[in-house]
Amino acid sequence: xxxxxxxxxxxxxxxxxxxxxxxxxxxxNLDKINLEVPPEQFNFDLSCNIAMVLGKxxxxxxxxxxxxxxELFLDQIKNFSNVEIAGPGFLxxxxxxxxxxxxxxxxxxxxxxxxxNKTNETYNIEFVSANPTGPMHVGHCRxxxxxxxxxxxxxxxxxxxxKEYYINDYGTQINNFVESVYCRILEIKFKKxxxxxDNLYPGLYIKDIAVKILNENNSLDLKDFEKNFEYLKKxxxxxxxQLIKKDLKLLGIKHNKFFSETEIVxxxxxxxxxxxxxxxKYVEKGFLQPPKGEKDDNWKKVERLIFKSTLFGDDSDRALxxxxxxxxxxxxxxxxxxxxxxxxxxxxxxxxxxxxxxYIKRITAAVSALSEKKIELNCKICQLVKLFKxxxxxxxxxxxxxxxxxxxxxxxxxxxPIRFMMINRSNxxxxxxxxxxVKEKTKDNPVFYVQYAYxxxxxxxxxxxxxxxxxxxxxxIDFNLNEMEEKIIRKVFEWPKIIESxxxxxxxxxxxxxxYELSTLFHAYWSKGNExxxxxxxxxxxxxxxEILAVINLVAIxxxxxxxxxxxxxxxxx
Numbered sequence: 001x002x003x004x005x006x007x008x009x010x011x012x013x014x015x016x017x018x019x020x021x022x023x024x025x026x027x028x029n030l031d032k033i034n035l036e037v038p039p040e041q042f043n044f045d046l047s048c049n050i051a052m053v054l055g056k057x058x059x060x061x062x063x064x065x066x067x068x069x070x071e072l073f074l075d076q077i078k079n080f081s082n083v084e085i086a087g088p089g090f091l092x093x094x095x096x097x098x099x100x101x102x103x104x105x106x107x108x109x110x111x112x113x114x115x116x117n118k119t120n121e122t123y124n125i126e127f128v129s130a131n132p133t134g135p136m137h138v139g140h141c142r143x144x145x146x147x148x149x150x151x152x153x154x155x156x157x158x159x160x161x162x163k164e165y166y167i168n169d170y171g172t173q174i175n176n177f178v179e180s181v182y183c184r185i186l187e188i189k190f191k192k193x194x195x196x197x198d199n200l201y202p203g204l205y206i207k208d209i210a211v212k213i214l215n216e217n218n219s220l221d222l223k224d225f226e227k228n229f230e231y232l233k234k235x236x237x238x239x240x241x242q243l244i245k246k247d248l249k250l251l252g253i254k255h256n257k258f259f260s261e262t263e264i265v266x267x268x269x270x271x272x273x274x275x276x277x278x279x280x281k282y283v284e285k286g287f288l289q290p291p292k293g294e295k296d297d298n299w300k301k302v303e304r305l306i307f308k309s310t311l312f313g314d315d316s317d318r319a320l321x322x323x324x325x326x327x328x329x330x331x332x333x334x335x336x337x338x339x340x341x342x343x344x345x346x347x348x349x350x351x352x353x354x355x356x357x358x359y360i361k362r363i364t365a366a367v368s369a370l371s372e373k374k375i376e377l378n379c380k381i382c383q384l385v386k387l388f389k390x391x392x393x394x395x396x397x398x399x400x401x402x403x404x405x406x407x408x409x410x411x412x413x414x415x416x417p418i419r420f421m422m423i424n425r426s427n428x429x430x431x432x433x434x435x436x437x438v439k440e441k442t443k444d445n446p447v448f449y450v451q452y453a454y455x456x457x458x459x460x461x462x463x464x465x466x467x468x469x470x471x472x473x474x475x476x477i478d479f480n481l482n483e484m485e486e487k488i489i490r491k492v493f494e495w496p497k498i499i500e501s502x503x504x505x506x507x508x509x510x511x512x513x514x515x516y517e518l519s520t521l522f523h524a525y526w527s528k529g530n531e532x533x534x535x536x537x538x539x540x541x542x543x544x545x546x547e548i549l550a551v552i553n554l555v556a557i558x559x560x561x562x563x564x565x566x567x568x569x570x571x572x573x574x
Contacts, residue, residue, distance in 0.1 A: 001106040002117075002496035003095070004035040004046070007079065011035075011050060014076055022068055026057045037494050043483075044084070044092035045100075045490055051089035062089030097476050103493060104550055105473045107557060112564075114557055115499040118158040124340055125151050127351035128248070128255075129166040132240040133177040134205055136247045136406040139353055142431065143382040145422040147351040148253045149508050150380075152565045157503060162345070163255045166336065169237055170261040171329070177201055181236045182225055184210035189222060209239040247406040252415050252567045259339075261332060269335035270327050273370070274305065274320065276338065282308050282369045288319055307334070312365035312373075334366045337377070341370045348377045349506075354384050380506055382427045389435045413438055416568045420447035423566060424512045443523075446516040447568065450559060453519035455574040456526060457556045460537060474550055484525045484535070485551050491518050492554045495561075515562045522555050 012030055019027060033054075038047035051066035058065075066089040073083045073091065079099035084092045095103075107114050127147025130140045151161045168174075180201040186192040188210055194202070213235045214220075220228055241258075248254070264270060277283040286306045304321040307330075320331040340348055348367060352359070360379045367377035387394035387404060389412070394404060409418060417438035424446060425431050441448050461467055481489060494514070502510045529536035537548050563570050 001103050001110075002115075002500070003099075003103055003493050004497050005500075007046065007077070007093075008033065008035050010077055010079075011048065011073075014072065015050070015054070018072055018076075021072065022054075022065065023060075024054060024058050027054075028057050029053050037490060038086070038090070038092050040487070042084075042086060042092050043486075044082075045095045045493070046093040047086070048091045048093065049089075051085075051091060055089065065089065066091055097479065100481075100489065101474050101476055101479060104489070104554065107492065107554055108473075108550075111557055112561060115495045115561055116157055117496070117500055117503060121159045121346045122344070123151075123154050123159055123161045123347045123349060124164055124343070124345040125154075125161060125349040125351065126164045126166055126340075128244075128253075129168065130244060131168045131173055131177075132237050132244065133173055133201060134203055134240060135243045137403040138385045138387060138406065138409055138433075139382070141247075141251065141406050141409060141418065142385050142422045142427075143351045143353060144248060144251060144253055145419050146380065146382050146427055146508060147349075148251075149419070149423050149511075149566055150349065150351070150506055152567060153499070153503060153508065153511070156561075156565055157499070162257055163253075164257045164259060164340075165255045167237075167241070167258055167260045167262075170265055170332070174233065174237075177240075178229060178233045178236050179225070180206050181209050181213065182228075182232055185214060185220075185222060188214060205243065209236055212239055247410070250410050250415060251406070252419065259336065261336070264332050264335045264339075269339060270331050273335040273338040274331065277307065277334075277369060280369065280372075282311065283320065284308065286317075288317070307362075307366065307369075309362050309365035309369075312368040314361040314365040318362050330362060330366075333363060334370070337363065337367050338370050341367065341375055346375070348375060350377060350379045352379055352381050354381060357381055378506070380427055383430045385422070385431045385433055387433050387435070391436075394435070409433075416451075417445075417447045419566055420450075420512055420568050423508050426507065426509045441574075443520070446512060449523070450512075450515045450519045450563065451568075451571060452574055453522045454556060454559045454563075454570045455572060456522075457552050458572040460552060463538065464541070464543060474546065479547060481547055482535070484521075484528060485547055488518070488521050488525060488551050488555060491521055492558055495558045511562055511565060515559060518555060518558060525551070 011033065015022070015024075015030075016027060030053075033048065033050045035046050035048050038044045051062040051069055054060070055062035055065045063085065066085045069091060070083045070085060073080050073093070079096050080093050081096040081099075082094035086092050125147050127150075128136070128140055128144045130136055136144070147163065151163050154161050176199045179199075183192075183194050183200065184207045187194050188207070194200075213232070216235070217231075220231075222228070225232075274283055283305055285303055287301055287303060288306060290301075300323050302323050304319055304323075304325070307318045307320055309318050310316060318330055319328055320334075322328055337348070350363070356379075360381075364377045364379060367375060387409070394408070412435050421433060421438055422431065438445055438447065441452075443449050498510055498514045502508055525535075526537075537544060537552075543549055560570060
């Protein structure tokens, strides 16, 4: 049960039926009325801003309106045992014991589904999409984990999700990549020095790919690069994608679909997409103005096809052709997104790197045009990751070349702290990832602290020779919570609201942050028994109070569901 959603509906219905009693002329902005967890010092379960919202609409003093609302709540809503006015007119609400018990029993029954907001929609989430010119770097790791956790969250809410990887296997960077492999082959076979050219990839992984190709086909006609280009391209890309898929697997990530840019070109999908947009009069021939505030040596005043993206919220119209008349990367991307639109998804999501911020408006405009404004593309930017070890910036490996690879990261720590910490901060801020910190077994290491809470609960249940409660129901008789248990129960009740909030704006960091807060409360509850015998869980090898059993099971359910969304393991012993 989501007590916030449930009681908010009760309040809405009550207001609509008691409009005259409250002397309200206007019933509006109901969507601005919310229920929150009040500050800890108030010792209440819910806090409502209704008096401020309706007071402003009806030009009434919020505190006076709050007095009438308090009277009405206590009289009409049986689950409210006490209501007090705080601050400028907030209504702090205490739930009745029967309401608490009912919700506790509901959570125990729902178990692995607790917190889920069933929406049953279809999503396509495109993430990582690193150029297949080498292994993944740390920046890709963050985007990969963000996309994967988002998919898990949406699946938890009952949606059907396709996790998609777009392979940028066409264009100049691929040609340079294949040439780099070829030069490494010449180096291995004929001791020819690897050229010092800016366009080539220097990493030793290129040498590994070259060795693999030679082992598979030692009879290559190495004198003619052009003749062997397609073969070398195929084998180089296969090897590179194997590296990427291996890194993704180690991070706990598996995509449902891989889509090739080459496929777009081979199937002439660009022309089809452009023709569609032409028919809608969203594409025209014309001249673009030179870039403002910057010098572009490649810019020429050439007539070309232009997408009228300003019709869909972009800052300027966008070129679909280069100076030589060939398609731009953006044109290929339009074709790709037309394919996604045609596959019938209700929601499209792109997880992009920090360098793609300026690209968002044009691609969202394209999706709007392609879907006749029926589908909105949601783009999420993942900012940079800075690695630290022993208080110093982490050095890149020679094997990767000029970047820190995912393998560098995974050699230091396993996937659990990586996944947790990559989500622990908002995606739009940079992360400082400290290897020493994530290895600590202290409160300062959030992933450890959450895992440790779950391990403690398991150790308690082992000592009692029992397991998690599945079918037990609690009743009002002799069911009393102490102040620490009340705090934990309130936090547990907040879980569906956290899920709803994280889902609405894809603010995934709210989940690990909440799990850490819940775990901190639980550890304090556990430690209290060391200070005060009254708070100990066990007496004569039996659980002292059934309320304790309720609390530990509720905490375990939420931690398990939350860490399941993050795909972080929960050891039963630590």
